[in-house]
Amino acid sequence: MKDFSAEVHGCHRYDATGAINTPIYLSATFRHPAFRQSTGYDYGRVANPTRSDLERAIALLEGGGRAWALSSGMAAVNLVFALCRAGDHVLLPEDLYGGTVRLANEIYSRYGIDFEYIDMRDTALVRAKMRAETRLVFIETPSNPMMFVTDIRTLAEIAHAHDALLVADNTFLSPHFQKPLTLGADIVLESGTKYLCGHNDVICGTIAVREADSALAQEIELLVKSEGPNLSPMDAWLMLRSLKTLGVRVERQAASALVLAQWLRTRPEVTEVYYVGLPDHPQHALHQSQSAGCGGMISFKVRTPAIAQNVLAHLHLIAFAESLGGVESLLTYPIVQTHAEMPHELIARTGLDDHLLRLSVGLEDVEDLREDLAQALEKAAQEG
């Protein structure tokens, strides 16, 4: 089934009523027909029919065999880190979501896991950094917020040659544009809060693996059952509804993002534009070779920190807010928001600084977005 059809239909199974949509099963527990018999549902933390429908749809879209729907993107990252044991080594990219860095440095490092941050664009460096203890190679591509692109196929080969797992945080593109499992990754995770949800109204995370019955799937199942990070049935239903429009949303967001990225380049207040859809992005060709689209995320630098800060107060249509991937366009100032707690030496290595703004392009008319940015940039430049 092609993506647009899979997004609309998922794995919906019609019940006796013929309902087009999966009902919301608000049931914490399920009656057993008799001793040692089960309907397949025993207790809501372990499985819920609404959530199961969503999980089947996510597995289908990611090109995997099994998926889990969790209460946040961080719950998904947490689950992946929980696969490690004391003494394990984990390679993380030096440009990535700040919350992942906080979880690694402030929580998991307490348990004897060694996290090392490297430039994942440099495949020779990744190869050189692999150790016998390396359990995970974790990537974001494009990365948040500098839009570095990682070669998924090559990193999968490197990880597997060392018995490590390749984990891809696919939040910036969604499975509509990129399916890391089909390129060799062992685990794909998403902050479902972003493009999968798309309406800025649910906090959700997803995780998927290639094979339903693999040892890895069983280990994740054990963690989910034991730690209880599952998504509620109500939110699972909202996510199922959102998935139906994933393709139309992200295709339009990507089309508008390209227009805005090209236009931002012409602005006197703007010094750099980072968008993987620009043909002269240094890794445009690599991106094209592993993805079906460029997404709706643009980062750009303005001449001075004062301009970056002043722009935020002058926006009318675009909201100054954290997050991304929704129908509403959002402008974020990563240095004080999503990446506020990043260690300074890490930030210095990637170029993330107080000139950088990150735009999540929504579904508004692109002309209105351009006008809003133009007037805000003009006013900000006059002040700063």
Ligand code: PLP
């Ligand atoms: N991964 C990336 C790339 C993100 O941008 C975020 C949140 O912004 C997360 C993970 C965490 O997701 P959540 O906020 O749903 O917990």
